[in-house]
Amino acid sequence: MSLLNVDTALQILLEQAQSCASLGIEELPLDAAENRVLAEPLLAQFAMPPWPNSSMDGYAVRSTEVQAGQALPVSQKIFAGHSPEPLAEGTCARIFTGAPMPEGADAVEMQENTEELNDGTVRFMQTVPTAKFVRPKGQEAMPGDVILPAGIRLGPIELAMAASLGCAQVTVRRQLRVAVVSTGDELVEPGQPLAPGQIYNSNRTMLTQSLHRLSCAVIDMGILPDNAQLTRDRLAAMKDVDLLISSGGVSVGEADYLGQVIREEGELDFWKLALKPGKPFTLGRYQGVPVLGLPGNPTSSLVTFLLLARPYILTRMGVTEPMAQHFVVPVNFAMPVAGVRREFIRVALVDGRAEKLGNQCSGILRNATQAHGLLELPENTSCAVGDQLRFWPFSSLLN
Numbered sequence: 001m002s003l004l005n006v007d008t009a010l011q012i013l014l015e016q017a018q019s020c021a022s023l024g025i026e027e028l029p030l031d032a033a034e035n036r037v038l039a040e041p042l043l044a045q046f047a048m049p050p051w052p053n054s055s056m057d058g059y060a061v062r063s064t065e066v067q068a069g070q071a072l073p074v075s076q077k078i079f080a081g082h083s084p085e086p087l088a089e090g091t092c093a094r095i096f097t098g099a100p101m102p103e104g105a106d107a108v109e110m111q112e113n114t115e116e117l118n119d120g121t122v123r124f125m126q127t128v129p130t131a132k133f134v135r136p137k138g139q140e141a142m143p144g145d146v147i148l149p150a151g152i153r154l155g156p157i158e159l160a161m162a163a164s165l166g167c168a169q170v171t172v173r174r175q176l177r178v179a180v181v182s183t184g185d186e187l188v189e190p191g192q193p194l195a196p197g198q199i200y201n202s203n204r205t206m207l208t209q210s211l212h213r214l215s216c217a218v219i220d221m222g223i224l225p226d227n228a229q230l231t232r233d234r235l236a237a238m239k240d241v242d243l244l245i246s247s248g249g250v251s252v253g254e255a256d257y258l259g260q261v262i263r264e265e266g267e268l269d270f271w272k273l274a275l276k277p278g279k280p281f282t283l284g285r286y287q288g289v290p291v292l293g294l295p296g297n298p299t300s301s302l303v304t305f306l307l308l309a310r311p312y313i314l315t316r317m318g319v320t321e322p323m324a325q326h327f328v329v330p331v332n333f334a335m336p337v338a339g340v341r342r343e344f345i346r347v348a349l350v351d352g353r354a355e356k357l358g359n360q361c362s363g364i365l366r367n368a369t370q371a372h373g374l375l376e377l378p379e380n381t382s383c384a385v386g387d388q389l390r391f392w393p394f395s396s397l398l399n
């Protein structure tokens with residue numbers, strides 16, 4: 001069976017995500033909107049700043065009235081938040097950073113370039129060009145400017161921008177409701193004793209935490225026992241779900257009750273991807289709910305979630321640029337034998353070069369905790385020290 005190219009798989013997933021109905025919208029206060037997706041463009045309603053103001057603590061002047069070595073009397077003091085009088089001719093105004101410029105003044109000199117004299121006047125050490133240290137009206141935005149486009153995720157910077165526009169609320173897409181289920185009789189939740197042959201469930205935590213970071217609402221369906229009727233009952237009880245993500249049980253379809261039950265009520269397409277780790281991946285639909293089935297090995301689950309499920313989910317959420325940031329780095333190791341699958345290698349960046357971290361087996365999660373991200377080695381390609389390869393930082397993949 002030939003392996004499906006990763007780019008093709010991603011394209012199919014993104015097309016499916018785009019064909020789903022858009023999520024509804026809601027208004028949220030800024031403090032509740034972190035990581036949500038903006039549903040409508042945010043426009044400036046007024047000029048920012050609304051008036052010219054000083055960018056330094058110093059003296060506001062008419063630039064033509066300043067001569068090097070000459071003093072001017074101080075006619076007023078203007079603090080940020082105050083409304084100034086027009087500047088009297090032949091005078092300067094004490095002014096502070098962010099305070100509005102008085103009418104008639106066209107420049108500011110910073111106080112370090114002046115000297116306060118005993119008679120209360122201020123001597124200027126040099127001439128002052130017009131517009132010096134003045135932030136003009138509308139420097140940042142004019143009314144009607146699109147400040148934030150629809151389809152972006154709202155992080156601290158975007159929310160601060162909305163605050164500076166005076167918005168107390170933003171219009172965002174509602175949360176995507178994602179059900180998470182782990183399959184396998186060997187799985188036990190942490191805190192419980194382990195019987196022989198059992199292991200702790202780590203994928204549930206990886207998936208629910210990653211989904212929370214994406215601002216999804218998570219419906220934790222726990223561990224599905226290897227029992228067809230129980231699986232049927234648990235899936236039938238699922239309500240108000242936009243997406244089901246499972247982990248495990250995708251390598252050999254016939255022995256898998258989840259797959260069997262999904263097929264009864266929908267469809268399931270087992271993929272074999274040219275991806276390492278993460279070869280088995282399932283795409284399906286249960287009673288109209290899309291299903292993404294990730295392989296059970298912890299790093300296979302992690303890699304398929306980050307590279308395939310994440311852009312799918314962000315697209316469902318209405319994000320226009322769902323792909324994570326990546327860049328090219330030199331590698332500090334060799335892989336002389338080319339593989340047929342595109343490989344994502346857990347690496348640390350040391351002095352800007354990618355170092356491969358220990359055993360890359362997909363059952364091992366430990367070295368991912370020391371990794372800065374994934375290095376992409378294309379299919380049918382070997383690599384030597386100094387080669388330049390694409391690097392996907394966890395800081396962007398897990399964002």
Ligand SMILES: Nc1nc2c(c(=O)[nH]1)N[C@H]1C(S)=C(S)[C@@H](COP(=O)(O)OP(=O)(O)OC[C@H]3O[C@@H](n4cnc5c(N)ncnc54)[C@H](O)[C@@H]3O)O[C@H]1N2
Pocket residue numbers: 182183184186187199200201202203204247248249250251252277278279280294295296297298300362363
């Ligand atoms: N005959 C074949 N066997 C396997 C193939 C294959 O093509 N033919 N593919 C291998 C590859 S590649 C992968 S990846 C795994 C994927 O297996 P499944 O998705 O079916 O997952 P399981 O068999 O249920 O589990 C695999 C492994 O991961 C552990 N696991 C499962 N769930 C969790 C969890 N929630 N938390 C922590 N660890 C988990 C499980 O105990 C197994 O050790 O199949 C290969 N086999």
Ligand code: MOO
Pocket residue numbers: 275276277278279280295297299300362363
């Ligand atoms: O593809 Mo599996 O994910 O290598 O171990």
